[in-house]
Amino acid sequence: xxxxxxxxxxxxxxxxxxxxxxxxxxxxxxxxxxxxxxxxxxxxxxxxxxxxxxxxxxxxxxxxxxxxxxxxxxxxxxxxxxxxxxxxxxxxxxxxxxxxxxxxxxxxxxxxxxxxxxxxxxxxxxxxxxxxxxxxxxxxxxxxxxxxxxxxxxxxxxxxxxxxxxxxxxxxxxxxxxxxxxxxxxxxxxxxxxxxxxxxxxxxxxxxxxxxxxxxxxxxxxxx
DNA sequence: AAACAGGTCAACCGCCAGGAG
DNA sequence: TCTCCTGGCGGTTGACCTGTT
Numbered sequence: 001x002x003x004x005x006x007x008x009x010x011x012x013x014x015x016x017x018x019x020x021x022x023x024x025x026x027x028x029x030x031x032x033x034x035x036x037x038x039x040x041x042x043x044x045x046x047x048x049x050x051x052x053x054x055x056x057x058x059x060x061x062x063x064x065x066x067x068x069x070x071x072x073x074x075x076x077x078x079x080x081x082x083x084x085x086x087x088x089x090x091x092x093x094x095x096x097x098x099x100x101x102x103x104x105x106x107x108x109x110x111x112x113x114x115x116x117x118x119x120x121x122x123x124x125x126x127x128x129x130x131x132x133x134x135x136x137x138x139x140x141x142x143x144x145x146x147x148x149x150x151x152x153x154x155x156x157x158x159x160x161x162x163x164x165x166x167x168x169x170x171x172x173x174x175x176x177x178x179x180x181x182x183x184x185x186x187x188x189x190x191x192x193x194x195x196x197x198x199x200x201x202x203x204x205x206x207x208x209x210x211x212x213x214x215x216x217x218x219x220x221x222x223x224x
Numbered sequence: 225a226a227a228c229a230g231g232t233c234a235a236c237c238g239c240c241a242g243g244a245g
Numbered sequence: 246t247c248t249c250c251t252g253g254c255g256g257t258t259g260a261c262c263t264g265t266t
Contacts, residue, residue: 010235010236011234011235011236011260012234012235012260013234013235031252032251032252033251033252034250034251034252045236046251046252047236047237047251047252047253048235048236050252050253051234051235051236052234052235055234055235056234083255083256084254084255085254085255086253086254086255087254097253097254097255098233098234098235099233101255101256102232102233102234103232103233105232106231106232106233226266227265227266228264228265228266229263229264229265229266230262230263230264230265231261231262231263231264232260232261232262232263233259233260233261233262234258234259234260234261235257235258235259235260236256236257236258236259237255237256237257237258238254238255238256238257239253239254239255239256240252240253240254240255241251241252241253241254242250242251242252242253243249243250243251243252244248244249244250244251245247245248245249245250
């Protein structure tokens with residue numbers, strides 16, 4: 001792992017490196033990764049720093065098992081968007097693209113292939129988003145405490161009008177999806193109570209109806 | 225207990241797009 | 246307009262873990 005004096009370090013990160021990186025990101029923000037890498041003296045590339053922060057150190061990361069509800073979302077969004085892991089990750093607050101990508105490869109792609117071979121699974125990218133149709137092998141519980149905003153949208157979609165469903169899909173695909181995601185993250189991260197829920201597994205302290213689309217979008221427009 | 229196989233996941237690599245000069 | 250740099254993204258690798266023989 002250790003190479004020449006001028007070479008960049010590779011391999012697993014040490015605790016001291018994590019602490020140093022976190023300090024610098026808190027000062028400079030999540031940008032200028034090359035500068036952060038240089039200033040830190042970590043002998044890591046900017047890319048490596050960015051990767052470490054986004055996939056491991058970032059606050060509000062939701063570690064632990066992917067819940068059945070999250071799995072449904074991943075399957076549905078993968079069906080819709082393909083291997084657009086970062087895009088899918090934005091719809092799952094607290095999950096990273098790397099995590100979702102790994103989960104897909106190790107769990108879902110196999111399952112998907114198997115079911116397709118058995119002929120009882122239909123990939124239906126343009127169809128209506130009926131969970132029972134799209135996920136014949138998954139029966140998530142809509143009343144589960146693991147509901148996320150998106151989960152509500154997917155699972156309770158039948159209770160919404162077609163127009164409402166269209167608006168929500170447009171929302172996620174809009175140019176402002178990143179800000180939307182950031183906003184969701186800040187919603188989640190405010191307050192220790194939410195953090196406690198967050199750290200406890202898969203229990204977010206809010207859902208779509210609690211956030212409220214109009215006020216959420218208003219504040220999004222204010223972010224610049 | 226040891227060897228092996230398969231699964232998991234953190235980390236790296238290469239490509240590409242966008243912005244700055 | 247062109248070139249260079251930075252950062253984002255998806256694919257891939259390899260170390261580690263766990264289960265099985």
